[in-house]
Amino acid sequence: MKYVIGVDLGTSSVKVLLIDQKGSVIREVSKSYPLIQEKSGYSEQDPEEWVEKTTEALAELASNFQGDISDIEGISFSGQMHGLVILDQERQLLRNAILWNDTRTTEQCRQIDEIVGKEKLLEITKNAALEGFTLPKILWVKQYEPDIFNKIHVFMLPKDYLRFRMTGQIHMDYSDAAGTLLLDIAKKEWSKDICEWLGIDPSICPPLVESSDFVGTITKEFAEKTGLSEKTKVFAGGADNACGAIGAGILSPGKTLCSIGTSGVVLSYEETKDRDFKGKVHYFNHGKENAYYTMGVTLAAGYSLSWFKEIVADDESFNDFLSGIEEVPAGSNGLLFTPYIVGERTPYPDANIRGSFIGIDSKHTRAHFVRAVIEGITFSLNESMEIFREAGKEINMIVSIGGGAKNETWLQIQADIFNAKIVKLSSEQGPGMGAAMLAAYGCGWFDSLDACAEEFLDVVKVYEPIPENVAVYRELFAIYREVYKNTKRLSEKLGPFRA
Structure with a gap:
């Protein structure tokens, strides 16, 4: 029997699921981490907490695995959307992550509406400027932490940072990129126009991939910490809501x-x-x-x-x-x-x-x-x-x-x-199952996500109004x-x- 792992990086905890080829949940491990809320409307986290707790969860899962560890073929991710993680030239964190539920950026949303224009923004990104999105957070850092802004080499979302720490590779999938307010939804590319209008260097936007794309294997160091095989294939994963949709x-x-x-x-x-x-x-x-x-x-x-x-x-x-x-x-x-x-x-x-x-x-x-x-x-x-x-x-x-x-x-x-x-x-x-399904599809177990859903998902009850x-x-x-x-x-x- 072969297995995959779905990692669901949430706001309050990370949950890892071990799933077999029939879609059965063999084991589930969850680890929590704190929010940092220094002021009303502020919501941050230390990205190292995600790495530490995910490492602990995977190590616990691997230590209790009954079988050849190389039978765990793939791993993929679901992650909380919109959060801003920024790294410098040396790929080191520049500050805590600003999360999706942080509402400090009302001023920056108004700036986006004034400079880009509400209609133009909707035309390109299909979404209005809201405090939760990533772009207003980047502009907040630009306005209030200019020294940090000037050091940004790349930005990413929470699960992308976790995956980077596991593989050494930097990517962002389309479903998460869509929640940044910088993606041209229809063209599936970063909007150079929005970047130019708002004074953002487009080079800080990471390479784009599909959620089911193979993006590397876990590093030797991460394999040693968790007990997983270095041959474990890593797939990009998706935004928590996109993965929740897949998992349902x-x-x-x-x-x-x-x-x-x-x-x-x-x-x-x-x-x-x-x-x-x-x-x-x-x-x-x-x-x-x-x-x-x-x-x-x-x-x-x-x-x-x-x-x-x-x-x-x-x-x-x-x-x-x-x-x-x-x-x-x-x-x-x-x-x-x-x-x-x-x-x-x-x-x-x-x-x-x-x-x-x-x-x-x-x-x-x-x-x-x-x-x-x-x-x-x-x-x-x-x-x-x-x-x-x-x-x-x-x-x-x-x-x-x-x-x-x-x-x-x-x-x-x-x-x-x-x-x-x-x-x-x-x-x-939900999202954890969706992440596992992306890994199963990426590993070639199924010809499509639809076929995977037919095998993995069963209805147990229907509630009538x-x-x-x-x-x-x-x-x-x-x-x-x-x-x-x-x-x-x-x-x-x-x-x-x-x-």
């Missing part, structure tokens, strides 16, 4: 994904490079060659739930924390939550908005609050679903992965709020959509009081 089988028209991790994503497959959503949702290159996807994002999806758990029940397991929500009726007896606790992205690209509980009543229990948080996260994701539907996309079946797929009540809530069938997969590994709940949630969703416009000004006024 979103590889053909008509398929939609709901992924709830730290952030939440609604993602739909696109065949062509010319769909126009006018910047309301993101439009990125897929991890599948010559394919694309549209995507809406809730910045604090699972993070809203983990935040609430931390402040009210930090010592409980998630299962205990969620117990009782199934007894609370749809709509949480008039309690609404908006998950804007770190700002929002879709459909409100607003770094200043903050979350709310609306309708608190003395009869509400903890279970009401927990269910309201879950419903609020799902309402936010439904904003993206509505944009897709308004653009003519038909959404009747959705594959759900991530934290939202681990709880039966939450899966039913998704079916009711989205008014669509929700599919649960047997192996709910409950008509009476659909009706309740339709009314509540209309009220939910009023909360943003009615709290936007208040959030801005409260901004100076946030530490």
Whole structure:
């Protein structure tokens, strides 16, 4: 039996999966690392933490492997998007990575809009300038850390740095490059025009490759540290959302994904490079060659739930924390939550908005609050679903992965709020599975990613919308959509009081 490894480099932890040729998860190892948040809106990490924890996870996986280590043929990656990692001429780190959920770059987004122009930016990159993207971070470094900016030899994204440390080779795949705001999405090349207009040397952009491309083998030093074979083939990998789509089988028209991790994503497959959503949702290159996807994002999806758990029940397991929500009726007896606790992205690209509980009543229990948080996260994701539907996309079946797929009540809530069938997969590994599938395809196990998905992925349950709940949630969703416009000004006024 042969094996591959999928590495999922997330925001709070790295997860490595050992997968066999049947798609079975043989072993899973996870290691966590901290965020660095020095100011409100700042979010950074030390890239060396990614390397150290991934090395530990792979070493643990290899030490428990029963068989010839050379039977682990390939490894590939899924990585958190948009983060900025910068190296100097000697390929040394110049500063901590600035992450996707860092919102310090509102000023730089305005600069991009003024210099490039909103329409021109959409024409080239298919996306609007938002704080989370990589380009505004580069401009922030240029403006506020000019000494560091002048030393930049190459920039890359988180998983690309990890892969560089494993192979000594520097590349970026199209799916991650699409999230930088520097890629010409249709032409699949770095935009020299955007670089020139904004005073960025195009030479700092790394070579571009497909997600399934072979990019080298692991170094002797890394092999010794982990116990893996030096012959282990390394494949480029993709953005976490692109890999999540692959790992959920979103590889053909008509398929939609709901992924709830730290952030939440609604993602739909696109065949062509010319769909126009006018910047309301993101439009990125897929991890599948010559394919694309549209995507809406809730910045604090699972993070809203983990935040609430931390402040009210930090010592409980998630299962205990969620117990009782199934007894609370749809709509949480008039309690609404908006998950804007770190700002929002879709459909409100607003770094200043903050979350709310609306309708608190003395009869509400903890279970009401927990269910309201879950419903609020799902309402936010439904904003993206509505944009897709308004653009003519038909959404009747959705594959759900991530934290939202681990709880039966939450899966039913998704079916009711989205008014669509929700599919649960047997192996709910999302981006990590997608990374492993890229390695399996790269190793030649299958002729296509579609064929790999047919072998690796199985549906175990389908959740049907409950008509009476659909009706309740339709009314509540209309009220939910009023909360943003009615709290936007208040959030801005409260901004100076946030530490």
